[in-house]
Amino acid sequence: MTVSPLAPAFFPALPVIDGVHFASVAAGVRYAGRQDVMLAALDAGTAIAGVFTTSATRSANVLDCQAKMGGAASGPAAIIVNSGNSNAFTGKYGDGSVAAICAGVAQVMGVDPQRVFTSSTGVIGEPLPHERITAKLDELTAGLTAGAIEGAARAIMTTDTFPKGATATVEIDGKPVKIAGIAKGSGMIAPDMATMLVYVFTDAKIAQSDLQALVSRLNNRTFNCITVDSDTSTSDTLLMAATGASGVDVTGSDAFADALHGVMLDLAHQVVRDGEGATKFVEIQVDSAANDADARRVAMAIANSPLVKTAIAGEDPNWGRIVMAVGKSGAKADRDLLNIRFGDILVAEEGWRSPSYTEEAGAAYMKNAELLIKVGMGLGAGTATVWTCDLTHRYIQINADYRS
Amino acid sequence: MTVSPLAPAFFPALPVIDGVHFASVAAGVRYAGRQDVMLAALDAGTAIAGVFTTSATRSANVLDCQAKMGGAASGPAAIIVNSGNSNAFTGKYGDGSVAAICAGVAQVMGVDPQRVFTSSTGVIGEPLPHERITAKLDELTAGLTAGAIEGAARAIMTTDTFPKGATATVEIDGKPVKIAGIAKGSGMIAPDMATMLVYVFTDAKIAQSDLQALVSRLNNRTFNCITVDSDTSTSDTLLMAATGASGVDVTGSDAFADALHGVMLDLAHQVVRDGEGATKFVEIQVDSAANDADARRVAMAIANSPLVKTAIAGEDPNWGRIVMAVGKSGAKADRDLLNIRFGDILVAEEGWRSPSYTEEAGAAYMKNAELLIKVGMGLGAGTATVWTCDLTHRYIQINADYRS
Known part of the structure; x- marks a missing residue:
């Protein structure tokens, strides 16, 4: 596939975020010969916030994530994402696929299933072969490394013509706080293969409720301000994880909000720049x-x-x-x-x-x-x-x- | 231009509606070598109803027609339509163009200017050379004939690939009541050149307020139920003229409403069938x-x-x-x-x-x-x-x- 003429020149160098480890693997969910599942492991204490599609026919994964938002941030957590199949409009079977993946991750990683968050992107209405994903959990867990975020950005691509990443470092009280984000999507334009998924990580310290309020507010000025063709996905998901590993409390910090806004806007613009067929x-x-x-x-x-x-x-x-x-x-x-x-x-x-x-x-x-x-x-x-x-x-x- | 693969096989034979005469002429508003202005002359007593675009930037013609709706139906009336220029977003100049055309028609035909209704369809934002239209009013008036409705249907075309007509005759109290309608439009899809215009004529007898209520109700089940690309024109206009020449009062008649619904639905479907690029x-x-x-x-x-x-x-x-x-x-x-x-x-x-x-x-x-x-x-x-x-x-x- 030809890379969009509006693509950035290269994938940015994303910093390691303390408290986050990534792995990706080729599970053959639908695609052959490429990585299609990514796992992010998050240290105990990570606060997780999210915003999701408003579609009335949203996927089983989105419903599950929404139900888990706002829970206690005590133990470790995980985010697992597959491309190739959206697990949307797959009925009760789809709910079962999410439960099976969450249970598998919980067992292999020793994480509370309430702290496992899933996304799926790809074809609508085909049962998700979740056993292909759970079969790879040992391999994924063994491969977790701090610097593997670009591989994660590539594993979640579908019709995207380039992987999308953005970063910012902001100094607060003399200490650096780092933010790194990845996204996939060719706009909201192809819900069967091009849902928008966004994952942003930071080592900032912030309570879940404050993080949620901040992300929701910034979402309205970034991802909610882009459109490729007005079609809304059944699976759009943004998850933000704050590990707190920097020790810097960013509650109420304008500098942090500005930096996060910059990362989210950069990713949102990259989604538009990869809009299907876009030349302007x-x-x-x-x-x-x-x-x-x-x-x-x-x-x-x-x-x-x-x-x-x-x-x-x-x-x-x-x-x-x-x-x-x-x-x-x-x-x-x-x-x-x-x-x-x-x-x-x-x-x-x-x-x-x-x-x-x-x-x-x-x-x-x-x-x-x-x-x-x-x-x-x-x-x-x-x-x-x-x-x-x-x-x-x-x-x-x-x-x-x-x-x- | 290739005719749409979804076009009807031929233009239907439309009956003469007593009390209506048509003429069309090549005024060179924008197109060369084709007729681009049509005039419909309506006998005294004709009730005229209309529905119009809801656009906040609607054309000077639409604003003028709306202001004239519901007036007394005593004297004769006229509808004059040009293609090639929509007279939309032409500022105060556009209001002047409408006034000049209405004054010209009123003078040449001996009609109250409050009973002259205009439509313009074509490019947005270019001043309408209305003097090219008023220069042809004598020729138009001299050419008025009862059977010339197909020429009128052709004169109002822009990107249309075929002229659109529909008819119905319904017997009420043992007497025939005739309806004939024409339309132009390739959907609501090209407001700069393909506004939807619809003109329906009947010899039925009905008060203006009853006709307006009927047309508004049927419009919601016909023209308001079609879409080509969701774009709304600045000029969409439907005018319905009831001459009363049949002597048959159709107030409250379900048979008449059904027949009119059929004509309006037929025309609405023809607009979709001529949707730009349509193959289905x-x-x-x-x-x-x-x-x-x-x-x-x-x-x-x-x-x-x-x-x-x-x-x-x-x-x-x-x-x-x-x-x-x-x-x-x-x-x-x-x-x-x-x-x-x-x-x-x-x-x-x-x-x-x-x-x-x-x-x-x-x-x-x-x-x-x-x-x-x-x-x-x-x-x-x-x-x-x-x-x-x-x-x-x-x-x-x-x-x-x-x-x-």
Whole structure:
């Protein structure tokens, strides 16, 4: 598979997070000849928070993780993830697969099953051959090492064209606190093979409830602000583990929150950059909306519009389609107060095309691989920023022909 | 342009509606060498009802039509429509274009300007050269004839690959009442060139308020139940004119309502059949939802999902994507009660794939040009039916490359 033209140049060097060990293995869940299961072992005392898909048909794994959130952080913990099969819409059998994997990990690693968290990504509706995973638990446990996070990032890939990692180190009270995260996903765009999964690790010390509140808040400014094609996976999962090994309490620390925000935003952008068929990375900024919710409605209507996305793919500065998307968003809008910019180019204002705008300037701007679309509503103080990619022939190819 | 493979074999023979005369002309609004303006002259006493786009950035024409709805039906009336330019997002200039056209028609035809209704469809954001239209008003008026409705259907086309017409005659109190309708649109999918416009004429006698209530109700079961790509035009307009020339009062008549429903549904289906790039016509039926609103949410989530639509284009029976769409719809859903059928083939039930389902049967079914997807929610009495088409390479081609 060709790597996305929007991919970063290389996988970043991720630091070792004290208290976390990784292993990955080829279990043959669906793929042959590649690693498809990763295990992260977390030392006793690690706080674990998570955010999950809101889908009404979410997978057995997601339901199980959600039920376990907020539990005591006393003993060791584990996260185990397979690619190739999502274990979604697999009925009662799917619940059994999760239970079998959790029981297996608990036994081999000496962990409370309530502290074992699973994710599965891949085809929907096929029973998960979980015995292929449990058969590899001894091998996985024996292979656990502190520095093996890149292998974990590769094992969870499905239609991804590159592994995704991000890191930050922040100094608090004179001591370094490290954050390392990995993700997989080509957007929310292919729930049968391209669910978004995110795992972030830190040696910071923080209570589970504080970590959960922080992750939920930052999620709304990062992963909840990206869209590839508006389709929502049955399995989207973000798990964050704080081992506390640095000894630095980050409760209420703005510096830590900023660093974590940076890591999560970096991973979110990488998911968009690996959007199926993407050739353009697009930031959409909406300001002066009646309120933040309206700004988000407008930004998402633009980001999800097939007409806007195909125009971008064709490098066509078709700003009329942005007007259309503003109009259909449901947000309060006044034609004569609206303005639209491509980067710094003023395109439309006062209810129609700006006198200073030229089609040549717009067309030249659209040749860029990274685009900024700014919409001013002229109504209030509401703002939102979201990120998306274009809609290309390659998207149709990937998704019309996937299973056949 | 190649005609859609889903097009009807021929344009239907539409009956003359007493009290209506049509003309069309080549005004060169944007297109050269084809008719692009149509005029319908309506006898005194004609009741006119309408439904319009809900877009917050709707066109000057739509705003003007909406302001005129519900006025007295005493004098004669006119509907004038141009293709090639939508007069949307043209600021105060656009309001002036509508006023100029209405004033011109009023003067030439001796009609109250409050009884002149306009529509424009085509590029957004370019000033409408309305003087090209007003220059042709004498020619249009001179050419008015009772039988020229097919020419009108052709004059309003933009990216349409075939003209759209439908008719019904219903006997009420032993007398025939005739309905004839025309439409344009390749779905709601290309607001810069493919707005949906619908004009329906009848010789029935009915008060404006009763006609408006009837049309609004039937619109919710026809044009509001189709989607090509979820994008909403700035100009969508349906106007219905009842001349009363038959002398038959249809107030409260179920037979008339049924006949009108049939005409509107036929036209709505033709719009989907001309959806840009469409190769499949898809009916989605949802039943046993918690309520009708939830059923519609589920049906529209399936109909608008790029993943479902690309799978259909690829003739891939990828029912996991339907599960995904149900899950993201926001409707109440229970995995274990859900069932999914392709036509009569039971695909999924009790939380996973049906034991009787085979991939071969699903794949064979998807080869059909007309598909039925049925979803049972197992929760209540809510139902909905919507229609859509697939998402193909041709859609990307048309919309990525349109203006360039």
